[in-house]
Amino acid sequence: MKEQTDLWTYILQPQDEGLKYQEILYRRFHFSRRLLQKLKHSERVWVDGVFTFLTARGKAGETLAVQLQTPESNSFPGEDLPLEILFEDDYFLAVNKPAGRVVHPNPRYPTGTIGNAVIGYWLAKGESRPFRPIHRIDRNTSGVVVVAKNQFAHQQMFWQHNHQRIHKRYLGVVEGQVLEDQGTINAPIGHTPGSYLVRQISPDGAPAVTHYRVLKRYADATLLEFVLETGRTHQIRVHCQHLGHPLFGDDFYGGNIARFDRQALHAFIYEFNHPVTGELLTIRAPLPEDLRLLLRSLIAKS
Known part of the structure; x- marks a missing residue:
């Protein structure tokens, strides 16, 4: 051999x-x-x-x-950009994405993305491979992004996703006080007519289920934890609007940007069984400074 x-x-x-x-x-x-x-x-x-x-x-x-590891070419150019690594082994790389950065290059954001940063990081180590994100989060959402380092790892996570073996938790600050300590939003999501980006609750949309739990109530806001059963585009954001409590800063879906300049949403836990070791991996991303400052201001106001 x-x-x-x-x-x-x-x-x-x-x-x-x-x-x-x-x-x-x-x-x-x-x-x-x-x-x-x-x-x-x-x-x-x-x-x-x-x-x-x-x-x-x-x-x-x-x-x-x-x-499982074979020489592969890069998907696109790498860049020397800041990269906060939360976890890495021979199969996966997990990073803490800052708000404002896109996960994967696209025509609107061809450079400066998490993908460019990851490729640049690998190239600096003398490694070459495609960028294979397991999932994506919105440009103005912060938190965990997990990347597969080979085709085996990527397809194994695809299997886990299809069999609901991956568990993701988000933290979000919504406007107003949510009265129920916990609940479930089960409302299908589809495209808003005339927009390729904005989504809305639609009877003909794709099934979407979001569970939420109140972590703390403030005078005019609530800190919620979200657990997703499905992964629709803008799911938490649309469901918060549907709940009557839009996320702070989410002007797409009814949020006020006067006190926060992006949707106050953070992907803080990503959990799955490692396909090789079987070990349960729980990857956590600390809250970014802007959300910490927001919570401090809400405490001061309460």
């Missing part, structure tokens, strides 16, 4: 006896069909140190090894 330091390994169990290696990878470990096809066309799978075909059948006690 080629000398590798980045191998994923698994010792076949009695229940794997006689199964094709590709079926073991697909059914037990949720390797995507697309990734398996790539593995088939390259010498990246070994059994007990010897190259094997994925269509061969396994025996209990064998060590199956797969090279």
